[in-house]
Amino acid sequence: MNSSVETVLDRRQLRRKLTRWRIAALGLAVVAILVAAGRFAGDAGSLTPHIARIDIGGLITGDRDTLKLIKSAEESKAAALIVQVSSPGGTVTGSEHIYDELRRVAAKKPVVAVVDTMAASGGYIVALGADRIVADGNSLIGSIGVLFQYPNVSKLLDTIGVKVETIKSSPLKAAPNGLEPTSEAARAAIDALVVDSYSWFKSIVKQRRNLNDAELAAVSDGRVFTGRQSMSLKLIDEFGGEREAIAWLEKERGVAKGLPVRELKKNSVGKPFNLFSAAAAVAAWLGVDSADTLASQIKNVQGQAGLDGLLAIWHVGHDQ
Numbered sequence: 001m002n003s004s005v006e007t008v009l010d011r012r013q014l015r016r017k018l019t020r021w022r023i024a025a026l027g028l029a030v031v032a033i034l035v036a037a038g039r040f041a042g043d044a045g046s047l048t049p050h051i052a053r054i055d056i057g058g059l060i061t062g063d064r065d066t067l068k069l070i071k072s073a074e075e076s077k078a079a080a081l082i083v084q085v086s087s088p089g090g091t092v093t094g095s096e097h098i099y100d101e102l103r104r105v106a107a108k109k110p111v112v113a114v115v116d117t118m119a120a121s122g123g124y125i126v127a128l129g130a131d132r133i134v135a136d137g138n139s140l141i142g143s144i145g146v147l148f149q150y151p152n153v154s155k156l157l158d159t160i161g162v163k164v165e166t167i168k169s170s171p172l173k174a175a176p177n178g179l180e181p182t183s184e185a186a187r188a189a190i191d192a193l194v195v196d197s198y199s200w201f202k203s204i205v206k207q208r209r210n211l212n213d214a215e216l217a218a219v220s221d222g223r224v225f226t227g228r229q230s231m232s233l234k235l236i237d238e239f240g241g242e243r244e245a246i247a248w249l250e251k252e253r254g255v256a257k258g259l260p261v262r263e264l265k266k267n268s269v270g271k272p273f274n275l276f277s278a279a280a281a282v283a284a285w286l287g288v289d290s291a292d293t294l295a296s297q298i299k300n301v302q303g304q305a306g307l308d309g310l311l312a313i314w315h316v317g318h319d320q
Contacts, residue, residue, distance in 0.1 A: 051246065051261045052078035057086040059313075060122045062094025065266040070101040073264060079255045080110045082245055083130055089121030089313035092146060092197050099204070102129030110253040112245040115139045115236070120224050121313050124235075125201065128208045131253075133236040134245050141230040144205055145222035146197040147313060148190050152178045209234050 052073040056066070073081045083102065089095065105111055106129070113119070113130035118140035127133050135141060157164065157179065164179045175186035206216045211234060219225070219233050230236045238244055242261070249255040 049077060049079050049256060049259055051080045051082060051249070051255065051259050052076060053082040053084060053242075053261050053263045055084045055086075055263070056098065056123070056126050057084070057116075060087050060090030060094050060098065060126065062091065062097035067097060067101055069264050069266055070098065070105060074101075074105040074108060078109065078262070079259060080112070080249045080253065081105055082242060082261065083111060083113045083126065084116060084242075085113050085119045085123055085127050086116035087120070087123030087126065088118060089123050089125075089143065092122065092125075092201075095122035095125040096200075098126050099129040102126070106131055110249055110255065112249060114242050114245050115141065115227070116241075118224070121145065125204070128204055132238070132245070132248060134238045134240050134248075135227040135230065135236045136241065137227045137239055139227040139230075140224045141227060141235050142219060142224045143222060143313075144201055144220040146194050146201060148194050150176060150178050152176070152182065154178070154180050 054069055054073060070081075081102075102111055110132075111130040113127040113133045115127060115133065115135035116139065119127040119133075119135070120140055120143040124142060124144065166174075166177075166180070168174060171183065172186055172189055176182040176190065202216060202220050205211065205220065206213075211219070215234060219235060225233060225235065227236060227239060231239065238248065246255075246261070250257050
């Protein structure tokens, strides 16, 4: 094969490669534009009047993502916040953190708690952070109390002949530990913690629900109540769900009618657009031979640009 033929073939091959790269680049640009448009639309939605909704469910720990979610509702253009509560509680401090964040939101815009299955113990602390509590008649409400528990296996260790030796700076250090009989001093120290947190819990119930001493005593023995019982006990304000919450916001708090409800989720807060993934997907779909090269180059650019205790809980069989 002479040199002129080889030159023609090389040029054709180069032309095909360039064409495929151009198609890949065009496809990537389309994907980027579509994703950017979607993100812009989402951001634009958060900048227009709406009602924000967040879900507080399961075990409450007051994790950073949940607190960040509530703060995002505070800083957004949301006219109001609906907190969907379905929790048996969790840590006292975690519940307190969420309560405090909700009260900060309430200083700027109305907040309504909508109880689904239950708002018990720490879950009720969260609900107390709202301006109004709406619940179904069969929701479980209350369990106002604090719990500190630990397993004590000292008798078992004695039975099998195991003795744990401990050297500590003072009798109450790391006490109780469950490996030895609990001393009266250790029990009294833990009891003081429980009593203090319990007093705090009762104080916010009394304040937020406007109860007198007798009314508070009737609801703060640790039991749970149905929504119907809770209404007469002044633990909730209204029967219903989100529809009733929105109606109250419109009628009593001046929220404009017909605003859309936008749910805020943890995995959508501050999540960057992954251009690398889009590049790899487009290149692979177009069958570009050097898809890995394209993706790695985009990834390098992306990297350089920086894109990339005490419990307040209720459960069946162990109410506190």
